[in-house]
Structure formats: C-alpha cells, structure tokens
Amino acid sequence: MTDSWWKKSVVYQIYPRSFADSDGDGMGDLRGIIAHLDHLAELGVDVLWLSPVYPSPQDDNGYDISDYQDIEPLFGDLATFDELLSGAHARGMKIIMDLVVNHSSDEHPWFVESRSSKDSPKRDWYWWRPARDGMQPGAPGAEPTNWGSVFGGSSWEFDEKTGEYYLHLFSRKQPDLNWENPAVRQAVYDMMRWWLDRGVDGFRMDVINMISKDVSLPDGRLNAGSAYADGSAAFIGGPRLHEFLQEMHREVFEGRDGLLTVGEMPGVTVDEAILHTDPDRHEVDMVFQFDHVWVDRGPDPWRLLPLQLTQLKAILGRWQAGLAEAGWNSLYWNNHDQPRVVSRYGDDSPAHRVASAKMLGTVLHLHRGTPYVYQGEELGMTNYPFGGIGDFRDIEALGQYRQAVELEGRTPEEVLTVLRARGRDNARTPMQWDDSPNGGFTTGTPWLPVNPNHREINAKAQRADPDSVFHYYRRLIELRKTEPAVAGGDFTMLLPDDERLYAFTRRLGGTELLVIGNFSGVEAHAPIDGWDGAELVLTNLDEAPKDLTLAPWQAVIYRRS
Ligand code: TEU
Numbered sequence: 001m002t003d004s005w006w007k008k009s010v011v012y013q014i015y016p017r018s019f020a021d022s023d024g025d026g027m028g029d030l031r032g033i034i035a036h037l038d039h040l041a042e043l044g045v046d047v048l049w050l051s052p053v054y055p056s057p058q059d060d061n062g063y064d065i066s067d068y069q070d071i072e073p074l075f076g077d078l079a080t081f082d083e084l085l086s087g088a089h090a091r092g093m094k095i096i097m098d099l100v101v102n103h104s105s106d107e108h109p110w111f112v113e114s115r116s117s118k119d120s121p122k123r124d125w126y127w128w129r130p131a132r133d134g135m136q137p138g139a140p141g142a143e144p145t146n147w148g149s150v151f152g153g154s155s156w157e158f159d160e161k162t163g164e165y166y167l168h169l170f171s172r173k174q175p176d177l178n179w180e181n182p183a184v185r186q187a188v189y190d191m192m193r194w195w196l197d198r199g200v201d202g203f204r205m206d207v208i209n210m211i212s213k214d215v216s217l218p219d220g221r222l223n224a225g226s227a228y229a230d231g232s233a234a235f236i237g238g239p240r241l242h243e244f245l246q247e248m249h250r251e252v253f254e255g256r257d258g259l260l261t262v263g264e265m266p267g268v269t270v271d272e273a274i275l276h277t278d279p280d281r282h283e284v285d286m287v288f289q290f291d292h293v294w295v296d297r298g299p300d301p302w303r304l305l306p307l308q309l310t311q312l313k314a315i316l317g318r319w320q321a322g323l324a325e326a327g328w329n330s331l332y333w334n335n336h337d338q339p340r341v342v343s344r345y346g347d348d349s350p351a352h353r354v355a356s357a358k359m360l361g362t363v364l365h366l367h368r369g370t371p372y373v374y375q376g377e378e379l380g381m382t383n384y385p386f387g388g389i390g391d392f393r394d395i396e397a398l399g400q401y402r403q404a405v406e407l408e409g410r411t412p413e414e415v416l417t418v419l420r421a422r423g424r425d426n427a428r429t430p431m432q433w434d435d436s437p438n439g440g441f442t443t444g445t446p447w448l449p450v451n452p453n454h455r456e457i458n459a460k461a462q463r464a465d466p467d468s469v470f471h472y473y474r475r476l477i478e479l480r481k482t483e484p485a486v487a488g489g490d491f492t493m494l495l496p497d498d499e500r501l502y503a504f505t506r507r508l509g510g511t512e513l514l515v516i517g518n519f520s521g522v523e524a525h526a527p528i529d530g531w532d533g534a535e536l537v538l539t540n541l542d543e544a545p546k547d548l549t550l551a552p553w554q555a556v557i558y559r560r561s
Contacts, residue, residue, distance in 0.1 A: 006260045006285060007328065008487045009046035010365075010477045011096075011372045015336045016053055016075055017061060018430045019375055021442035028430070028441070030076035030084050036433075037084075039459060041091040043378055043470070044477040047260060048088055049204050051336055052098045053081070057107050059173040060151075060395050061336075061428070063098075063206060064105040068191045085199050094201035096260055101188045102207045103174040110187075111175050118162050125184050126175045127167035129156070129217070137163045146219045148228025152399030155231065167217075169210060169235065171395055179211045179244055189251040196252070202260035205284065208245070209265035209272075212238030227407040236267040242275060245283040254282075262330055264288045270322035277327035286330040286370060291315045293338055301400075302410055302418050307345050309499050309519050317493040317504075320368055324490065329369030333360060334377045339426040343383035347521060347553065353380055353457075355553040358472045358540035362555035363502050363517040365476045368491045373473065375431050379462055380469035383426040384451050389416065393448055394424045434460040472540060479538065483559070485511045500524040501550065513537070514558040518550040525549040534558040 020032030030053065040048065052062035053075045062072065071081050088095050104111055114122040135142035138158045144165055149155040149172075156165040157172040167176045177184050192203065213235045220229030245263070253259060263276060263284040276283045292315045296305045323329050333341035342348050346356030357380030365371045386392060389401050389412065397419050404410040425448060432454035433440030439454035451457075462468035480486045489506030500520040506513040514531055518524050526548040536544050537557040545556060 011047040012045040013049045013374045015051045018428050024444040026442050026444040026447045027074050030080045034084050034087050037087050043474050047094045049096045063100050064174045066105040066107040096202040097200050099203040100206040102210045103176045106173045124181050128164045145217050146229040147231030151396050152403035192252045205263045208263040209237050210235045212240040249282040261285045266290045274327045286328045288330050302414050320491040331364050331367050331369040332372040334374035336427050337424050339422050340383045342380050348382040352553050357469045359517045359553050359555035366515040378470050378473040384429045386420045392425050397423045432458040434458050485513050501526050511561045517555045521552045534560040
C-alpha cells in the first residue's frame with residue numbers, strides 16, 4: 001500500500017453487541033449502527049472497525065466464528081451489512097472487519113469435520129496431539145503440554161471420540177487453526193479476498209502473532225502458585241510468523257489500494273514491530289502492542305498496581321522512538337478488552353471526570369501514530385459498578401475467577417477487586433445514547449446492564465454541549481486534519497522523570513507543538529523554557545495556564561513556528 005492515508009486517519013471501534021439495538025432483543029445489531037452513522041460522521045472519524053459480526057455461538061462474544069462468510073443473525077444479514085458499508089462510504093468513512101483466524105469456533109464445519117476421525121481430511125487443520133507419553137488419555141496431568149489457556153484451565157481439551165487432545169489457547173470452543181497446513185492458509189486468504197471484493201477496507205487481525213507455533217510444542221515454566229504454565233514462548237511471534245504475514249500480503253493485499261491492516265499482537269516487542277510494519281517488508285500497516293496497558297499489572301495477576309506515570313512514559317516513549325524511522329504506531333487506551341481509561345489512568349469522580357477524559361484524549365491523539373477511539377470513549381464513559389461474580393458475563397472473567405478461586409486458593413474478594421477494576425465487561429456495557437431508562441441502547445432488556453451514570457453521561461447531552469468530551473474529541477480529530485505536525489511531526493519526550501506531567505513536542509519543518517497533560521489532581525509546573533508567547537491551540541479547561549503551571553488534569557497544546 002503506497003498512499004499511507006491511514007497516517008492522517010482516526011479509527012473508531014464498534015463492539016456491535018453493545019452499540020445500538022434496533023429490534024428490542026437487548027443485543028446491538030447492524031441496523032443500530034446504521035442509525036448512528038451520523039454520530040460517527042459528526043465526530044469526524046475516518047474508519048470504523050467492527051468487532052466480529054459473523055455467525056458464532058457467542059462463547060467469546062463473536063471471537064469464536066462458525067462461518068467466516070456470513071453475518072450473525074442476531075446482528076442482521078449480508079444485505080444489511082452491504083447497506084451499512086454503503087452508508088459509511090457515503091459519509092466518507094471506511095469499514096474494516098475483525099479477522100479472527102488464529103482459531104475458529106468448535107462449531108465451524110472445518111472443526112466438526114476435523115474432530116470426526118483421525119483419518120479426516122481436515123484432521124490436520126487443527127492441533128491434535130495424543131496424551132503425554134505413558135499417561136492415560138484424559139487423566140489429570142496427561143495433557144500434551146502444561147500450558148494454561150488465557151481464559152483459565154488447560155489449553156488442551158480431551159476429545160473422547162478419538163482419544164486425542166486439541167489445542168485451544170483461548171476457550172475450549174476456540175480450537176487453534178493449524179497454519180502449518182497450506183490448505184488452511186489458502187482457505188483464509190480466499191475468505192479475506194471475498195470480503196475485500198464485497199467492498200470492505202481492511203482488517204484488524206485478532207492475536208495474529210500467535211498463528212505460528214513452535215511445532216515441538218515445548219512445556220512452559222510453571223510459576224509457584226499457578227495451576228498451569230505460560231506457554232507463550234512457543235507461540236508468540238513464532239518461527240514462521242513473518243513468512244505467513246508476507247504470504248498473506250502477497251495473496252490478499254497486493255495490487256489493492258486504500259486498505260488498512262492492523263495486527264493485534266500481545267507481547268510483541270519494538271524490534272519485532274519494526275519488522276512487521278516496515279512498509280518495504282509488506283506485512284501489516286501497524287500493530288497493537290500491549291506494553292502500555294500492562295503497566296499496572298505486576299508479576300502477581302491478582303494484585304493491582306497503581307499507575308506509575310514515569311513507567312508509562314518510558315514505555316510509550318520507547319515505542320515512539322523505535323518506530324520513528326521505519327514502521328508506524330497505533331495509539332489506543334481502550335478497546336473491548338480493556339477497562340475504561342478515565343477510570344483507569346484518569347479520575348472518574350464527578351469533579352475530574354470530564355477534565356481527565358479530555359486530558360487522556362489529548363495526550364494519546366498527539367502522539368505520532370494512528371489513534372483508535374473505542375465506543376463511548378468519546379463520551380468519557382466509565383467503568384461499571386460491578387458487585388459479585390454473578391454480575392460478570394465475560395468468559396475471561398468467569399474462567400479466570402474459577403481457576404484462581406477453585407484451583408489456586410485465592411479469596412473471592414481479592415480476585416473480584418481486580419476484575420472490577422480491570423475486567424473486560426467494563427468496556428462492554430451498552431453505549432449511552434441518552435438519559436432514558438436503558439440509555440437509548442434498547443427498548444428491551446440489555447444483555448449487560450447500562451451504567452446507571454447514563455443519566456449524566458450520554459451522547460445526546462454531549463452533542464448539545466460545546467464543552468463536552470464529545471466535542472473535545474471532535475476538535476482533537478479535526479486538529480489532525482488541519483495541523484500537519486499532528487500526523488507528520490517527529491516526537492520528543494520531555495520531563496521523563498516527572499510523576500505528574502506527561503510532556504512532549506512534535507516538530508514538522510518550522511512548526512513545533514508542545515503537548516502537556518497533568519496526570520494528577522494537583523497543580524503542577526512544567527519546567528520547560530522557550531514557549532513564552534506561543535499560541536495556545538487547545539486546552540481542556542476554561543483558564544489557560546500561567547507560566548506552564550497546569551491545573552489538576554489540565555491538558556495543553558501550544559504551537560510555535
Ligand atoms: O484478545 C487477545 C488477548 O490477548 C486478550 O486475551 C487480552 O490480552 C485479554 O483479554 C486482556 O484481558 C483478542 C480479542 O481482542 C479478545 O476479545 C478475544 O477474547 C481473544 O483475542 C480471543 O479471540
């Protein structure tokens with residue numbers, strides 16, 4: 001892809017089941033998205049990323065796909081999808097699809113065939129292995145490796161019918177596809193071309209850095225107190241990953257323009273990301289790295305660490321510097337797997353919610369890279385007040401809770417403390433459209449409750465209020481279009497040792513921008529010289545700071561040339 005239009009673009013992620021429900025079944029759908037396209041156009045975003053909308057048993061809310069070439073009936077049908085696509089295109093927005101091909105659903109016909117017998121022509125489309133040497137198949141501890149699955153329990157499921165195990169890095173209803181088999185890869189490329197021919201504008205590729213495994217499947221190291229080992233050394237950035245991505249590029253993307261590809265890559269390093277995103281290597285346009293959302297996660301998964309701003313800056317500064325020459329960063333605070341950023345790195349109390357949400361947006365959007373806005377982030381939506389485990393629906397929360405409490409002896413309360421703060425359902429409560437009983441999301445019973453704060457925090461109120469988070473995000477997005485240094489400028493981190501202020505400059509030709517965000521509830525002075533008399537481009541509070549002394553949660557952008 002030669003034009004790199006996506007460097008000047010902002011992507012908006014839609015989680016369809018929680019966006020807008022048009023038919024009262026409590027579940028968002030495509031018609032609901034169509035009804036709100038004007039909200040997105042007004043915000044000014046360029047690309048919509050749809051989390052999976054394919055037929056699925058919904059074990060992991062659609063990340064378990066049973067048919068790659070159709071639409072989940074709960075969400076609509078292909079004709080409605082085409083309508084959504086043309087509605088977005090008519091408003092100048094592109095649509096990229098979620099591509100979930102590390103695994104399929106166990107209800108996909110490929111897997112149904114594969115599990116039917118050891119001689120099935122599709123047996124080798126998945127990872128089947130016998131029990132550990134000398135052990136009784138199905139007996140405790142006889143799994144082929146000691147790996148734990150991301151959602152708790154072993155990553156191997158014993159299948160009575162043929163007496164073997166299949167690999168599932170996620171839930172047992174998400175068997176891993178075997179990318180070693182060229183027929184699997186060709187089937188995936190075929191399917192991708194089919195969507196592109198239909199008019200979609202690219203893909204967000206789910207855990208794409210896990211598709212290549214070390215075929216010897218070595219055990220992982222077992223940590224004290226854990227029931228299962230972390231096997232990721234054998235499948236994160238595996239031996240053939242670059243080869244597979246280059247093959248995919250050749251087979252699917254070559255000769256097509258105007259597309260966007262972003263690979264989700266938990267655990268990817270800066271050095272690997274440079275190789276993945278260097279345009280001369282023809283792999284993907286950008287990756288989602290995870291370092292900056294793992295900053296508050298210590299070695300003990302069930303202990304919360306407070307944010308240390310110096311660490312966050314060290315991490316994002318390293319990514320900015322690493323991809324300065326070749327490659328390109330994606331920028332995100334939020335997605336459907338992360339808690340709400342205003343509750344996590346900001347302050348969601350009534351006094352500071354609006355200011356801190358705007359500050360976080362400012363800092364993110366002014367980095368060098370392509371920003372992603374997750375639905376509701378443009379409203380400053382917050383975490384949900386979850387009570388007990390019965391309030392959660394996410395397979396990850398439920399599975400990890402079971403493993404931690406039942407197998408590893410954690411107390412329910414220590415596990416719940418972390419799930420309330422970090423659990424994925426925080427991102428998945430319905431979009432807050434207005435102040436009516438279900439927030440305008442549905443006329444029925446929402447599949448996950450609407451946050452009670454929708455009476456204060458909702459799109460209708462914010463679109464009518466020029467000082468809202470919504471209009472501030474709109475201005476941030478607009479600034480990317482009007483100030484070339486936002487997309488094109490280089491990046492220099494300032495004040496790396498300051499625990500309150502996040503400060504950096506962006507420079508393009510003779511123009512320089514200074515960006516500062518106060519990540520604290522106290523006033524803070526930035527000891528930076530040379531900006532007297534510079535133009536204040538944007539701030540999130542009524543008063544401009546004096547002498548670079550920022551009020552609590554204040555953000556500023558200055559320009560000089
Ligand atoms: O997520 C991959 C992933 O790494 C997540 O498991 C994440 O680290 C974790 O949930 C953080 O709490 C992708 C999708 O985004 C996620 O929704 C899916 O559940 C997962 O892959 C399996 O498809």
